[in-house]
Amino acid sequence: MLTIIIRTILIYIIVTAAIRIMGKRQVSDMQTSELVITFIISQTATLPLEDADRPLLNSLIPIMMIVAIELIVSLIMMKSRRFRSIICGHPIVVIKDGKIIESQLKKLRISYEDLYSLLREKDLSDEKSVQYGIIEPNGTLSILSSKDMTTDEISSEDLKDELNDIKQDENQEGETE
Amino acid sequence: MKRGWIAVIMIALSLAFGGMDYYYVTSNADIYAGMLTEAQEKMEQSEITEAESVAQRLDYRFRSQKGLMNIFMHHSESGGISCDLAMLEMYARTGGTEEFLATAARAKREIMTMKNSKILRWENIF
Structure with missing residues (x-):
């Protein structure tokens, strides 16, 4: 049980940091891709909480990659209108x-x-x-x-x-x- | 541009952790598979003492690496392999040749399955 408690605290810190790095948006103002990414991160983050058998790295690595991809995509969208149009409409x-x-x-x-x-x-x-x-x-x-x-x-x-x-x-x- | 650097750091960390996971598990899997093959050969040649010695080394090695194994693998996977290796030693000691060979084969298959799941392959991606 203590394992779950510590994992919960770690996941909370990681997900909060991830959302903070991606930038503040209200759910109603999010682009479709941002909403999807938020859902994916939340689902991925709960997996090691539901199942103590599962290594924490199996969620940590996907979360980091998703945040990195989102940051890169948002940087490209800032530079390229066409790319932004493809991603966001x-x-x-x-x-x-x-x-x-x-x-x-x-x-x-x-x-x-x-x-x-x-x-x-x-x-x-x-x-x-x-x-x-x-x-x-x-x-x-x-x-x-x-x-x-x-x-x-x-x-x-x-x-x-x-x-x-x-x-x-x-x-x-x-x-x- | 600061966020670009954050993205680069995240990717680097992911690759570092993923690389450690891949390297640690696959390299050790090869070592364990080799030792299990050696144990099986010894038992087939009725060299029971040597087979028991190899089984002891296997069990000791896995127990000493269990901490890191549990970080990189599902605990049930590492637990299953650990149980098989513990049983190997007992079977060698009690003279259970068939059980020894069957358990060694199972442990080897589990370890190779675990290794194959880490390798970049189309079936693992899809």
């Missing part, structure tokens, strides 16, 4: 100039009701007063409601690319009509 505009873009909702597999629910969380009853409604890579909805904001005024490269894509799609639809 990119923001998707679902509302533009007060209108819902249905094709984008279908891409995200979000229903109208889900979108209205997200709008209500932002104290908005509908999409009409929204210039841009953006589903972020972590699944939250961001609202830009500044009137007459142009694409050039937006600093985010991801969002600029997304708006340019939508503009191109709209131009193509205009041409076919």
Whole structure:
């Protein structure tokens, strides 16, 4: 029993250090990969607590490798937008100039009701007063409601690319009509 | 960049611990397998005293390494091998030739299975 107690203390210290090294995030703000890694670390950490037969190194080494990989991936994501887009995805505009873009909702597999629910969380009853409604890579909805904001005024490269894509799609639809 | 260095240190530590585990277990596994083969040959040639001596050396060696073995292996694995080696000595002393050979074969298989589980192979990865 004393073994389990000491292991518990060690695992607590190791996991706390691992999460601290990876950086502070609330669960709701985590990217998908960060959430998955948190689950994997927690599952791996409990194995030597459940089974005293199992060596502690069998959990320690995977935890260290996962933290190292996560740090390297986050460093690469900082340097490379493309890599970040592959790992985390990119923001998707679902509302533009007060209108819902249905094709984008279908891409995200979000229903109208889900979108209205997200709008209500932002104290908005509908999409009409929204210039841009953006589903972020972590699944939250961001609202830009500044009137007459142009694409050039937006600093985010991801969002600029997304708006340019939508503009191109709209131009193509205009041409076919 | 500080986090980059932390990542490098984590990878280095993982490789160090993993490397120690691999080297310690596989090198000792080869030694134990060799000694077990020697014990089996002695017993097959009815050199019972020599077989008992080898069995004693095996048991003593494993007991002296049990601490580190328990760090790198599942305790049930090291416990099973330890039991087999203890039985070997008894069988040699009491003249149980068949039991001695069977236990030696089992211990050898357990040790080689343990070694093979540490080696980088596709079946171990998947």
